[in-house]
Amino acid sequence: MKPKIIAGGNFSGHRGTVSYVNDFSFNGIERFYIISNSDAHPVRAWQGHKLDSKNFYCLSGSFRIHYVKIDDWEHPSKDLTIETVTLLASESKMLHIPAGYANAIESLESHSKLLSFSTLPLHNVSDDDVRYEANYWKLNE
Template identity: 35%
Template structure:
């Protein structure tokens, strides 16, 4: 996984009328569900959570978020030494971070009042595909 494979970079246009953030390269045809996440504080990290089958796309609507991503080797008993990749999403452009199936995430707001848009390719309850791991499970220290 590299930044180029996962991030679909958006853009921004500003003129006398205001600002437009957009992403003309994002294909939303797989999306079945949309929701938002607002962590209660910048100290809180929501994770580790993910899906063996489902995919997610994240975009920051307000503020900024650090999204940590792990490709899981075994959802029953994952290695504690898997690689953690970190991505920063900000509200200045409409960039989407694609989280493919087989990944888990940990999500931390970096600014108070941050809001994250989440898009999913399965409807709520359509399949049973949610996996959670303790936040310290992959801590190598």
């Protein structure tokens, strides 16, 4: 399985705006987080997941989500291809990253908020979470 965008939309009327991603299924979702990177450290990198799938939705501001397909969990290649997707609050869409990838989350604006849905129960996280140094894969700045 590969990462994919799940498109949504917005509806605005006299009562306000409703944003949605109707094709996103909550089957298998165990927990969620809201991520706000600090202005001093706008990149959260690199966190890999052997078992957990991640789903990201931008609540406010904008983010670039970078990800790599891990080839070896203990000593991954440093020349893996970095894929990048930009999520904007104004574009209601979800990014699904299946298990087997590492990701880096880069906020592009102050006060940006990212919603993250996870499929792995909290008691299994210690078996899944693999962290790499922030500069393990070099991001284009």
